[in-house]
Amino acid sequence: MQNQIELRHIRYFMVLARELHFGRAADTVGISQAPYSQQIRQLEDRVGTKLFDRTTRRVSLTEGGMKFLEYCETIIDTLDEGVSHARAASSAEGGRLRIGAIRPACVYILPMVLKEFRELYPAVIVDVFGMTTSAQLKALEAADLDIALVRPASIPGSFLAEQVCEEGLCAGVHKDHPLAQRTELTIDDLDQQPIVLFTDKVGTDYSTSLRMAIARHDVSPRIVGVFSDTAGGICLVASGLGIAVLPESSRTSASPDVVFLPISVPDVMARVIMVQPDRKVSRKARDFAAIVRKVTTESPLWKMTPRSPV
The missing domain is CATH 3.40.190.10 (Periplasmic binding protein-like II)
Structure with missing residues:
Protein backbone atom coordinates (compact mmCIF):
# COMPACT_ATOMS: atom_id res chain seq x y z
CA MET A 1 0.00 0.00 0.00
CA GLN A 2 2.72 2.50 1.00
CA ASN A 3 4.58 1.94 -2.27
CA GLN A 4 1.52 3.14 -4.20
CA ILE A 5 1.40 6.49 -2.44
CA GLU A 6 3.40 9.12 -4.30
CA LEU A 7 4.99 12.27 -2.94
CA ARG A 8 2.50 14.45 -4.83
CA HIS A 9 -0.34 12.73 -2.96
CA ILE A 10 1.26 13.66 0.35
CA ARG A 11 1.83 17.27 -0.67
CA TYR A 12 -1.72 17.62 -2.00
CA PHE A 13 -3.07 16.13 1.22
CA MET A 14 -1.04 18.49 3.41
CA VAL A 15 -2.22 21.55 1.48
CA LEU A 16 -5.86 20.53 1.87
CA ALA A 17 -5.30 19.74 5.55
CA ARG A 18 -4.08 23.32 5.94
CA GLU A 19 -6.66 25.08 3.79
CA LEU A 20 -9.69 22.83 4.49
CA HIS A 21 -11.14 24.13 1.23
CA PHE A 22 -10.82 22.29 -2.09
CA GLY A 23 -10.91 25.43 -4.24
CA ARG A 24 -8.17 27.25 -2.33
CA ALA A 25 -6.06 24.10 -2.05
CA ALA A 26 -6.30 23.45 -5.79
CA ASP A 27 -5.26 27.04 -6.53
CA THR A 28 -2.29 26.68 -4.16
CA VAL A 29 -0.92 23.60 -5.96
CA GLY A 30 -1.74 25.05 -9.40
CA ILE A 31 -4.32 22.62 -10.78
CA SER A 32 -8.07 22.78 -11.24
CA GLN A 33 -10.40 21.58 -8.53
CA ALA A 34 -11.73 18.46 -10.29
CA PRO A 35 -8.37 16.69 -10.79
CA TYR A 36 -7.31 17.86 -7.33
CA SER A 37 -10.35 16.20 -5.77
CA GLN A 38 -9.58 13.08 -7.79
CA GLN A 39 -6.05 12.97 -6.38
CA ILE A 40 -7.37 13.21 -2.81
CA ARG A 41 -9.88 10.39 -3.44
CA GLN A 42 -7.10 8.30 -4.95
CA LEU A 43 -4.97 8.86 -1.85
CA GLU A 44 -7.85 7.83 0.43
CA ASP A 45 -8.34 4.67 -1.63
CA ARG A 46 -4.66 3.79 -1.27
CA VAL A 47 -4.56 4.57 2.45
CA GLY A 48 -7.73 2.55 2.91
CA THR A 49 -9.75 5.07 4.93
CA LYS A 50 -11.38 8.48 4.67
CA LEU A 51 -9.02 11.31 5.50
CA PHE A 52 -11.55 14.16 5.18
CA ASP A 53 -15.20 14.65 6.05
CA ARG A 54 -16.89 16.67 3.30
CA THR A 55 -20.15 18.56 3.45
CA THR A 56 -21.54 21.35 1.29
CA ARG A 57 -20.46 23.81 3.99
CA ARG A 58 -17.11 22.57 5.25
CA VAL A 59 -14.18 20.19 4.94
CA SER A 60 -12.55 18.72 8.04
CA LEU A 61 -9.97 16.09 8.85
CA THR A 62 -11.17 12.77 10.16
CA GLU A 63 -9.44 11.22 13.15
CA GLY A 64 -7.52 9.01 10.73
CA GLY A 65 -6.65 12.07 8.67
CA MET A 66 -5.20 13.86 11.69
CA LYS A 67 -3.00 10.87 12.51
CA PHE A 68 -1.91 10.53 8.87
CA LEU A 69 -1.00 14.24 8.82
CA GLU A 70 1.47 13.72 11.69
CA TYR A 71 3.34 11.10 9.69
CA CYS A 72 3.24 13.14 6.49
CA GLU A 73 4.83 16.11 8.28
CA THR A 74 7.62 13.82 9.49
CA ILE A 75 8.14 12.47 5.97
CA ILE A 76 8.36 15.95 4.42
CA ASP A 77 10.65 17.28 7.16
CA THR A 78 12.97 14.30 6.73
CA LEU A 79 12.98 14.71 2.96
CA ASP A 80 13.74 18.44 3.18
CA GLU A 81 16.59 17.69 5.57
CA GLY A 82 17.95 15.12 3.14
CA VAL A 83 17.82 17.62 0.31
CA SER A 84 19.71 20.18 2.40
CA HIS A 85 22.37 17.64 3.32
CA ALA A 86 22.76 16.53 -0.29
CA ARG A 87 23.16 20.11 -1.49
CA ALA A 88 25.63 20.85 1.29
CA ALA A 89 27.71 17.79 0.46
CA SER A 90 27.94 18.72 -3.22
CA SER A 91 28.53 22.44 -2.72
CA ALA A 92 32.00 23.95 -2.76
CA GLU A 93 30.91 26.04 0.22
CA GLY A 94 29.09 23.15 1.87
CA GLY A 95 30.07 19.73 3.02
CA GLU A 166 43.51 28.24 29.80
CA GLU A 167 41.49 28.21 32.98
CA GLY A 168 42.20 28.29 36.67
CA LEU A 169 41.20 25.70 39.20
CA CYS A 170 38.38 25.16 41.62
CA ALA A 171 38.02 22.96 44.67
CA GLY A 172 35.12 20.57 44.94
CA VAL A 173 34.25 20.34 48.65
CA HIS A 174 31.49 18.34 50.31
CA LYS A 175 28.76 20.67 51.54
CA ASP A 176 29.24 19.49 55.16
CA HIS A 177 33.01 20.05 55.18
CA PRO A 178 34.12 23.08 57.27
CA LEU A 179 35.89 24.57 54.24
CA ALA A 180 32.56 24.70 52.39
CA GLN A 181 31.73 27.82 54.44
CA ARG A 182 34.64 29.73 52.88
CA THR A 183 34.34 31.99 49.84
CA GLU A 184 37.62 30.85 48.25
CA LEU A 185 40.66 28.71 49.06
CA THR A 186 44.42 28.69 48.60
CA ILE A 187 46.77 25.78 48.21
CA ASP A 188 47.70 26.11 51.90
CA ASP A 189 44.13 25.17 52.84
CA LEU A 190 44.80 21.66 51.51
CA ASP A 191 47.36 20.95 54.23
CA GLN A 192 46.38 17.83 56.21
CA GLN A 193 43.12 17.60 54.27
CA PRO A 194 41.98 14.38 52.53
CA ILE A 195 42.11 14.97 48.77
CA VAL A 196 41.41 12.96 45.62
CA LEU A 197 43.45 13.49 42.45
CA PHE A 198 43.30 12.71 38.76
CA THR A 199 45.25 9.64 37.77
CA ASP A 200 48.25 10.32 35.56
CA LYS A 201 46.69 9.85 32.18
CA VAL A 202 46.29 11.54 28.82
CA GLY A 203 44.55 14.89 29.12
CA THR A 204 45.30 15.75 32.76
CA ASP A 205 48.72 17.37 32.57
CA TYR A 206 47.63 20.00 35.10
CA SER A 207 47.37 17.17 37.66
CA THR A 208 51.13 16.65 37.45
CA SER A 209 51.64 20.40 37.89
CA LEU A 210 49.32 20.33 40.89
CA ARG A 211 51.34 17.56 42.56
CA MET A 212 54.52 19.56 41.96
CA ALA A 213 52.93 22.71 43.39
CA ILE A 214 51.86 20.83 46.52
CA ALA A 215 55.45 19.65 47.04
CA ARG A 216 56.87 23.10 46.26
CA HIS A 217 54.67 24.85 48.83
CA ASP A 218 55.43 22.25 51.51
CA VAL A 219 51.76 21.36 51.81
CA SER A 220 50.93 17.86 53.05
CA PRO A 221 47.42 16.76 52.11
CA ARG A 222 46.38 13.13 52.50
CA ILE A 223 45.74 11.55 49.11
CA VAL A 224 42.84 9.16 49.73
CA GLY A 225 41.76 8.32 46.19
CA VAL A 226 42.16 8.90 42.47
CA PHE A 227 39.73 9.30 39.58
CA SER A 228 39.97 9.16 35.81
CA ASP A 229 37.48 11.88 34.83
CA THR A 230 35.74 14.89 36.32
CA ALA A 231 32.50 13.02 36.97
CA GLY A 232 34.42 10.44 38.97
CA GLY A 233 36.13 13.12 41.03
CA ILE A 234 32.84 14.84 41.86
CA CYS A 235 31.36 11.47 42.79
CA LEU A 236 34.17 10.91 45.32
CA VAL A 237 33.69 14.38 46.77
CA ALA A 238 29.92 13.88 47.03
CA SER A 239 30.55 10.66 48.95
CA GLY A 240 32.51 12.64 51.55
CA LEU A 241 35.85 10.96 50.76
CA GLY A 242 37.89 14.10 50.16
CA ILE A 243 38.44 17.38 48.30
CA ALA A 244 39.06 17.42 44.54
CA VAL A 245 41.02 20.14 42.75
CA LEU A 246 39.51 20.44 39.29
CA PRO A 247 39.53 22.74 36.25
CA GLU A 248 37.44 25.83 36.90
CA SER A 249 34.85 24.81 34.31
CA SER A 250 34.05 21.62 36.26
CA ARG A 251 31.57 23.55 38.38
CA THR A 252 29.01 23.08 35.57
CA SER A 253 28.92 19.40 36.60
CA ALA A 254 26.81 20.31 39.60
CA SER A 255 26.06 17.95 42.49
CA PRO A 256 23.71 18.90 45.33
CA ASP A 257 26.29 17.66 47.84
CA VAL A 258 29.30 19.48 46.37
CA VAL A 259 30.30 23.12 46.77
CA PHE A 260 32.72 24.57 44.21
CA LEU A 261 35.15 27.23 45.44
CA PRO A 262 37.85 29.15 43.55
CA ILE A 263 41.27 27.97 44.68
CA SER A 264 44.56 29.75 44.08
CA VAL A 265 47.37 27.41 43.04
CA PRO A 266 50.30 29.51 41.74
CA ASP A 267 51.54 28.63 38.26
CA VAL A 268 48.99 25.86 37.69
CA MET A 269 46.40 26.21 34.93
CA ALA A 270 44.24 23.79 32.97
Missing part, protein backbone atom coordinates in the same frame (compact mmCIF):
# COMPACT_ATOMS: atom_id res chain seq x y z
CA ARG A 96 30.64 18.51 6.54
CA LEU A 97 32.94 19.40 9.42
CA ARG A 98 33.50 16.98 12.31
CA ILE A 99 34.52 18.56 15.60
CA GLY A 100 35.57 16.76 18.77
CA ALA A 101 35.61 18.54 22.11
CA ILE A 102 36.05 17.93 25.81
CA ARG A 103 33.08 18.94 27.93
CA PRO A 104 34.27 22.46 28.88
CA ALA A 105 34.81 23.26 25.21
CA CYS A 106 31.31 21.99 24.39
CA VAL A 107 29.79 24.17 27.10
CA TYR A 108 31.82 27.37 26.87
CA ILE A 109 33.59 27.59 23.52
CA LEU A 110 31.67 25.85 20.74
CA PRO A 111 28.28 27.58 21.10
CA MET A 112 29.85 30.97 20.28
CA VAL A 113 32.10 29.47 17.60
CA LEU A 114 29.23 27.67 15.88
CA LYS A 115 27.08 30.81 15.86
CA GLU A 116 29.75 32.75 13.97
CA PHE A 117 30.64 29.83 11.73
CA ARG A 118 27.02 29.32 10.60
CA GLU A 119 26.87 32.95 9.47
CA LEU A 120 29.95 32.35 7.32
CA TYR A 121 29.05 28.85 6.08
CA PRO A 122 25.27 28.34 6.35
CA ALA A 123 25.40 25.26 4.11
CA VAL A 124 28.05 23.36 6.08
CA ILE A 125 26.83 20.59 8.36
CA VAL A 126 28.83 20.61 11.61
CA ASP A 127 28.88 17.43 13.68
CA VAL A 128 30.02 17.87 17.30
CA PHE A 129 31.24 14.90 19.32
CA GLY A 130 31.75 15.27 23.07
CA MET A 131 34.75 13.04 23.74
CA THR A 132 37.67 12.61 26.10
CA THR A 133 41.12 13.75 24.99
CA SER A 134 42.38 10.23 24.32
CA ALA A 135 39.26 9.30 22.32
CA GLN A 136 39.61 12.44 20.20
CA LEU A 137 43.24 11.74 19.38
CA LYS A 138 42.33 8.21 18.29
CA ALA A 139 39.51 9.61 16.14
CA LEU A 140 41.89 12.11 14.55
CA GLU A 141 44.34 9.34 13.71
CA ALA A 142 41.47 7.37 12.14
CA ALA A 143 40.47 10.49 10.12
CA ASP A 144 37.08 10.53 11.88
CA LEU A 145 37.54 14.11 13.13
CA ASP A 146 38.69 17.30 11.42
CA ILE A 147 39.45 19.38 14.54
CA ALA A 148 39.82 18.39 18.18
CA LEU A 149 39.64 20.51 21.34
CA VAL A 150 41.51 18.60 24.05
CA ARG A 151 43.59 18.86 27.19
CA PRO A 152 47.39 18.85 26.64
CA ALA A 153 48.64 15.40 25.76
CA SER A 154 51.30 13.62 23.78
CA ILE A 155 50.34 14.80 20.29
CA PRO A 156 51.49 12.60 17.36
CA GLY A 157 53.82 14.27 14.89
CA SER A 158 51.21 14.05 12.14
CA PHE A 159 49.13 16.73 13.90
CA LEU A 160 49.48 20.42 14.69
CA ALA A 161 48.59 21.54 18.21
CA GLU A 162 48.14 25.01 19.64
CA GLN A 163 46.90 26.30 22.97
CA VAL A 164 43.71 28.30 22.58
CA CYS A 165 42.85 29.10 26.19
CA ARG A 271 44.72 24.39 29.25
CA VAL A 272 42.65 23.66 26.15
CA ILE A 273 44.53 22.68 22.99
CA MET A 274 43.25 22.71 19.42
CA VAL A 275 44.60 19.87 17.28
CA GLN A 276 44.40 19.54 13.49
CA PRO A 277 46.02 17.27 10.89
CA ASP A 278 49.44 18.49 9.70
CA ARG A 279 48.37 18.72 6.08
CA LYS A 280 46.43 20.92 3.74
CA VAL A 281 42.89 21.26 5.09
CA SER A 282 39.71 22.75 3.65
CA ARG A 283 39.03 26.45 3.81
CA LYS A 284 36.05 25.87 6.08
CA ALA A 285 38.28 23.98 8.54
CA ARG A 286 40.81 26.83 8.50
CA ASP A 287 38.07 29.38 9.07
CA PHE A 288 36.56 27.32 11.87
CA ALA A 289 39.94 27.21 13.59
CA ALA A 290 40.31 30.97 13.16
CA ILE A 291 36.94 31.56 14.83
CA VAL A 292 38.01 29.32 17.73
CA ARG A 293 41.09 31.52 18.20
CA LYS A 294 38.99 34.68 18.04
CA VAL A 295 36.35 33.50 20.50
CA THR A 296 38.84 32.17 23.03
CA THR A 297 40.85 35.39 22.84
CA GLU A 298 37.93 37.80 23.19
CA SER A 299 35.60 36.00 25.63
CA PRO A 300 36.05 35.44 29.39
CA LEU A 301 34.59 31.93 28.88
CA TRP A 302 34.42 30.49 32.41
CA LYS A 303 35.87 32.95 34.89
CA MET A 304 34.78 31.94 38.39
CA THR A 305 34.17 34.55 41.08
CA PRO A 306 34.24 33.89 44.83
CA ARG A 307 30.87 32.86 46.23
CA SER A 308 29.13 34.97 48.83
CA PRO A 309 29.67 33.98 52.45
CA VAL A 310 27.13 31.49 53.75
Whole structure:
Protein backbone atom coordinates (compact mmCIF):
# COMPACT_ATOMS: atom_id res chain seq x y z
CA MET A 1 0.00 0.00 0.00
CA GLN A 2 2.72 2.50 1.00
CA ASN A 3 4.58 1.94 -2.27
CA GLN A 4 1.52 3.14 -4.20
CA ILE A 5 1.40 6.49 -2.44
CA GLU A 6 3.40 9.12 -4.30
CA LEU A 7 4.99 12.27 -2.94
CA ARG A 8 2.50 14.45 -4.83
CA HIS A 9 -0.34 12.73 -2.96
CA ILE A 10 1.26 13.66 0.35
CA ARG A 11 1.83 17.27 -0.67
CA TYR A 12 -1.72 17.62 -2.00
CA PHE A 13 -3.07 16.13 1.22
CA MET A 14 -1.04 18.49 3.41
CA VAL A 15 -2.22 21.55 1.48
CA LEU A 16 -5.86 20.53 1.87
CA ALA A 17 -5.30 19.74 5.55
CA ARG A 18 -4.08 23.32 5.94
CA GLU A 19 -6.66 25.08 3.79
CA LEU A 20 -9.69 22.83 4.49
CA HIS A 21 -11.14 24.13 1.23
CA PHE A 22 -10.82 22.29 -2.09
CA GLY A 23 -10.91 25.43 -4.24
CA ARG A 24 -8.17 27.25 -2.33
CA ALA A 25 -6.06 24.10 -2.05
CA ALA A 26 -6.30 23.45 -5.79
CA ASP A 27 -5.26 27.04 -6.53
CA THR A 28 -2.29 26.68 -4.16
CA VAL A 29 -0.92 23.60 -5.96
CA GLY A 30 -1.74 25.05 -9.40
CA ILE A 31 -4.32 22.62 -10.78
CA SER A 32 -8.07 22.78 -11.24
CA GLN A 33 -10.40 21.58 -8.53
CA ALA A 34 -11.73 18.46 -10.29
CA PRO A 35 -8.37 16.69 -10.79
CA TYR A 36 -7.31 17.86 -7.33
CA SER A 37 -10.35 16.20 -5.77
CA GLN A 38 -9.58 13.08 -7.79
CA GLN A 39 -6.05 12.97 -6.38
CA ILE A 40 -7.37 13.21 -2.81
CA ARG A 41 -9.88 10.39 -3.44
CA GLN A 42 -7.10 8.30 -4.95
CA LEU A 43 -4.97 8.86 -1.85
CA GLU A 44 -7.85 7.83 0.43
CA ASP A 45 -8.34 4.67 -1.63
CA ARG A 46 -4.66 3.79 -1.27
CA VAL A 47 -4.56 4.57 2.45
CA GLY A 48 -7.73 2.55 2.91
CA THR A 49 -9.75 5.07 4.93
CA LYS A 50 -11.38 8.48 4.67
CA LEU A 51 -9.02 11.31 5.50
CA PHE A 52 -11.55 14.16 5.18
CA ASP A 53 -15.20 14.65 6.05
CA ARG A 54 -16.89 16.67 3.30
CA THR A 55 -20.15 18.56 3.45
CA THR A 56 -21.54 21.35 1.29
CA ARG A 57 -20.46 23.81 3.99
CA ARG A 58 -17.11 22.57 5.25
CA VAL A 59 -14.18 20.19 4.94
CA SER A 60 -12.55 18.72 8.04
CA LEU A 61 -9.97 16.09 8.85
CA THR A 62 -11.17 12.77 10.16
CA GLU A 63 -9.44 11.22 13.15
CA GLY A 64 -7.52 9.01 10.73
CA GLY A 65 -6.65 12.07 8.67
CA MET A 66 -5.20 13.86 11.69
CA LYS A 67 -3.00 10.87 12.51
CA PHE A 68 -1.91 10.53 8.87
CA LEU A 69 -1.00 14.24 8.82
CA GLU A 70 1.47 13.72 11.69
CA TYR A 71 3.34 11.10 9.69
CA CYS A 72 3.24 13.14 6.49
CA GLU A 73 4.83 16.11 8.28
CA THR A 74 7.62 13.82 9.49
CA ILE A 75 8.14 12.47 5.97
CA ILE A 76 8.36 15.95 4.42
CA ASP A 77 10.65 17.28 7.16
CA THR A 78 12.97 14.30 6.73
CA LEU A 79 12.98 14.71 2.96
CA ASP A 80 13.74 18.44 3.18
CA GLU A 81 16.59 17.69 5.57
CA GLY A 82 17.95 15.12 3.14
CA VAL A 83 17.82 17.62 0.31
CA SER A 84 19.71 20.18 2.40
CA HIS A 85 22.37 17.64 3.32
CA ALA A 86 22.76 16.53 -0.29
CA ARG A 87 23.16 20.11 -1.49
CA ALA A 88 25.63 20.85 1.29
CA ALA A 89 27.71 17.79 0.46
CA SER A 90 27.94 18.72 -3.22
CA SER A 91 28.53 22.44 -2.72
CA ALA A 92 32.00 23.95 -2.76
CA GLU A 93 30.91 26.04 0.22
CA GLY A 94 29.09 23.15 1.87
CA GLY A 95 30.07 19.73 3.02
CA ARG A 96 30.64 18.51 6.54
CA LEU A 97 32.94 19.40 9.42
CA ARG A 98 33.50 16.98 12.31
CA ILE A 99 34.52 18.56 15.60
CA GLY A 100 35.57 16.76 18.77
CA ALA A 101 35.61 18.54 22.11
CA ILE A 102 36.05 17.93 25.81
CA ARG A 103 33.08 18.94 27.93
CA PRO A 104 34.27 22.46 28.88
CA ALA A 105 34.81 23.26 25.21
CA CYS A 106 31.31 21.99 24.39
CA VAL A 107 29.79 24.17 27.10
CA TYR A 108 31.82 27.37 26.87
CA ILE A 109 33.59 27.59 23.52
CA LEU A 110 31.67 25.85 20.74
CA PRO A 111 28.28 27.58 21.10
CA MET A 112 29.85 30.97 20.28
CA VAL A 113 32.10 29.47 17.60
CA LEU A 114 29.23 27.67 15.88
CA LYS A 115 27.08 30.81 15.86
CA GLU A 116 29.75 32.75 13.97
CA PHE A 117 30.64 29.83 11.73
CA ARG A 118 27.02 29.32 10.60
CA GLU A 119 26.87 32.95 9.47
CA LEU A 120 29.95 32.35 7.32
CA TYR A 121 29.05 28.85 6.08
CA PRO A 122 25.27 28.34 6.35
CA ALA A 123 25.40 25.26 4.11
CA VAL A 124 28.05 23.36 6.08
CA ILE A 125 26.83 20.59 8.36
CA VAL A 126 28.83 20.61 11.61
CA ASP A 127 28.88 17.43 13.68
CA VAL A 128 30.02 17.87 17.30
CA PHE A 129 31.24 14.90 19.32
CA GLY A 130 31.75 15.27 23.07
CA MET A 131 34.75 13.04 23.74
CA THR A 132 37.67 12.61 26.10
CA THR A 133 41.12 13.75 24.99
CA SER A 134 42.38 10.23 24.32
CA ALA A 135 39.26 9.30 22.32
CA GLN A 136 39.61 12.44 20.20
CA LEU A 137 43.24 11.74 19.38
CA LYS A 138 42.33 8.21 18.29
CA ALA A 139 39.51 9.61 16.14
CA LEU A 140 41.89 12.11 14.55
CA GLU A 141 44.34 9.34 13.71
CA ALA A 142 41.47 7.37 12.14
CA ALA A 143 40.47 10.49 10.12
CA ASP A 144 37.08 10.53 11.88
CA LEU A 145 37.54 14.11 13.13
CA ASP A 146 38.69 17.30 11.42
CA ILE A 147 39.45 19.38 14.54
CA ALA A 148 39.82 18.39 18.18
CA LEU A 149 39.64 20.51 21.34
CA VAL A 150 41.51 18.60 24.05
CA ARG A 151 43.59 18.86 27.19
CA PRO A 152 47.39 18.85 26.64
CA ALA A 153 48.64 15.40 25.76
CA SER A 154 51.30 13.62 23.78
CA ILE A 155 50.34 14.80 20.29
CA PRO A 156 51.49 12.60 17.36
CA GLY A 157 53.82 14.27 14.89
CA SER A 158 51.21 14.05 12.14
CA PHE A 159 49.13 16.73 13.90
CA LEU A 160 49.48 20.42 14.69
CA ALA A 161 48.59 21.54 18.21
CA GLU A 162 48.14 25.01 19.64
CA GLN A 163 46.90 26.30 22.97
CA VAL A 164 43.71 28.30 22.58
CA CYS A 165 42.85 29.10 26.19
CA GLU A 166 43.51 28.24 29.80
CA GLU A 167 41.49 28.21 32.98
CA GLY A 168 42.20 28.29 36.67
CA LEU A 169 41.20 25.70 39.20
CA CYS A 170 38.38 25.16 41.62
CA ALA A 171 38.02 22.96 44.67
CA GLY A 172 35.12 20.57 44.94
CA VAL A 173 34.25 20.34 48.65
CA HIS A 174 31.49 18.34 50.31
CA LYS A 175 28.76 20.67 51.54
CA ASP A 176 29.24 19.49 55.16
CA HIS A 177 33.01 20.05 55.18
CA PRO A 178 34.12 23.08 57.27
CA LEU A 179 35.89 24.57 54.24
CA ALA A 180 32.56 24.70 52.39
CA GLN A 181 31.73 27.82 54.44
CA ARG A 182 34.64 29.73 52.88
CA THR A 183 34.34 31.99 49.84
CA GLU A 184 37.62 30.85 48.25
CA LEU A 185 40.66 28.71 49.06
CA THR A 186 44.42 28.69 48.60
CA ILE A 187 46.77 25.78 48.21
CA ASP A 188 47.70 26.11 51.90
CA ASP A 189 44.13 25.17 52.84
CA LEU A 190 44.80 21.66 51.51
CA ASP A 191 47.36 20.95 54.23
CA GLN A 192 46.38 17.83 56.21
CA GLN A 193 43.12 17.60 54.27
CA PRO A 194 41.98 14.38 52.53
CA ILE A 195 42.11 14.97 48.77
CA VAL A 196 41.41 12.96 45.62
CA LEU A 197 43.45 13.49 42.45
CA PHE A 198 43.30 12.71 38.76
CA THR A 199 45.25 9.64 37.77
CA ASP A 200 48.25 10.32 35.56
CA LYS A 201 46.69 9.85 32.18
CA VAL A 202 46.29 11.54 28.82
CA GLY A 203 44.55 14.89 29.12
CA THR A 204 45.30 15.75 32.76
CA ASP A 205 48.72 17.37 32.57
CA TYR A 206 47.63 20.00 35.10
CA SER A 207 47.37 17.17 37.66
CA THR A 208 51.13 16.65 37.45
CA SER A 209 51.64 20.40 37.89
CA LEU A 210 49.32 20.33 40.89
CA ARG A 211 51.34 17.56 42.56
CA MET A 212 54.52 19.56 41.96
CA ALA A 213 52.93 22.71 43.39
CA ILE A 214 51.86 20.83 46.52
CA ALA A 215 55.45 19.65 47.04
CA ARG A 216 56.87 23.10 46.26
CA HIS A 217 54.67 24.85 48.83
CA ASP A 218 55.43 22.25 51.51
CA VAL A 219 51.76 21.36 51.81
CA SER A 220 50.93 17.86 53.05
CA PRO A 221 47.42 16.76 52.11
CA ARG A 222 46.38 13.13 52.50
CA ILE A 223 45.74 11.55 49.11
CA VAL A 224 42.84 9.16 49.73
CA GLY A 225 41.76 8.32 46.19
CA VAL A 226 42.16 8.90 42.47
CA PHE A 227 39.73 9.30 39.58
CA SER A 228 39.97 9.16 35.81
CA ASP A 229 37.48 11.88 34.83
CA THR A 230 35.74 14.89 36.32
CA ALA A 231 32.50 13.02 36.97
CA GLY A 232 34.42 10.44 38.97
CA GLY A 233 36.13 13.12 41.03
CA ILE A 234 32.84 14.84 41.86
CA CYS A 235 31.36 11.47 42.79
CA LEU A 236 34.17 10.91 45.32
CA VAL A 237 33.69 14.38 46.77
CA ALA A 238 29.92 13.88 47.03
CA SER A 239 30.55 10.66 48.95
CA GLY A 240 32.51 12.64 51.55
CA LEU A 241 35.85 10.96 50.76
CA GLY A 242 37.89 14.10 50.16
CA ILE A 243 38.44 17.38 48.30
CA ALA A 244 39.06 17.42 44.54
CA VAL A 245 41.02 20.14 42.75
CA LEU A 246 39.51 20.44 39.29
CA PRO A 247 39.53 22.74 36.25
CA GLU A 248 37.44 25.83 36.90
CA SER A 249 34.85 24.81 34.31
CA SER A 250 34.05 21.62 36.26
CA ARG A 251 31.57 23.55 38.38
CA THR A 252 29.01 23.08 35.57
CA SER A 253 28.92 19.40 36.60
CA ALA A 254 26.81 20.31 39.60
CA SER A 255 26.06 17.95 42.49
CA PRO A 256 23.71 18.90 45.33
CA ASP A 257 26.29 17.66 47.84
CA VAL A 258 29.30 19.48 46.37
CA VAL A 259 30.30 23.12 46.77
CA PHE A 260 32.72 24.57 44.21
CA LEU A 261 35.15 27.23 45.44
CA PRO A 262 37.85 29.15 43.55
CA ILE A 263 41.27 27.97 44.68
CA SER A 264 44.56 29.75 44.08
CA VAL A 265 47.37 27.41 43.04
CA PRO A 266 50.30 29.51 41.74
CA ASP A 267 51.54 28.63 38.26
CA VAL A 268 48.99 25.86 37.69
CA MET A 269 46.40 26.21 34.93
CA ALA A 270 44.24 23.79 32.97
CA ARG A 271 44.72 24.39 29.25
CA VAL A 272 42.65 23.66 26.15
CA ILE A 273 44.53 22.68 22.99
CA MET A 274 43.25 22.71 19.42
CA VAL A 275 44.60 19.87 17.28
CA GLN A 276 44.40 19.54 13.49
CA PRO A 277 46.02 17.27 10.89
CA ASP A 278 49.44 18.49 9.70
CA ARG A 279 48.37 18.72 6.08
CA LYS A 280 46.43 20.92 3.74
CA VAL A 281 42.89 21.26 5.09
CA SER A 282 39.71 22.75 3.65
CA ARG A 283 39.03 26.45 3.81
CA LYS A 284 36.05 25.87 6.08
CA ALA A 285 38.28 23.98 8.54
CA ARG A 286 40.81 26.83 8.50
CA ASP A 287 38.07 29.38 9.07
CA PHE A 288 36.56 27.32 11.87
CA ALA A 289 39.94 27.21 13.59
CA ALA A 290 40.31 30.97 13.16
CA ILE A 291 36.94 31.56 14.83
CA VAL A 292 38.01 29.32 17.73
CA ARG A 293 41.09 31.52 18.20
CA LYS A 294 38.99 34.68 18.04
CA VAL A 295 36.35 33.50 20.50
CA THR A 296 38.84 32.17 23.03
CA THR A 297 40.85 35.39 22.84
CA GLU A 298 37.93 37.80 23.19
CA SER A 299 35.60 36.00 25.63
CA PRO A 300 36.05 35.44 29.39
CA LEU A 301 34.59 31.93 28.88
CA TRP A 302 34.42 30.49 32.41
CA LYS A 303 35.87 32.95 34.89
CA MET A 304 34.78 31.94 38.39
CA THR A 305 34.17 34.55 41.08
CA PRO A 306 34.24 33.89 44.83
CA ARG A 307 30.87 32.86 46.23
CA SER A 308 29.13 34.97 48.83
CA PRO A 309 29.67 33.98 52.45
CA VAL A 310 27.13 31.49 53.75
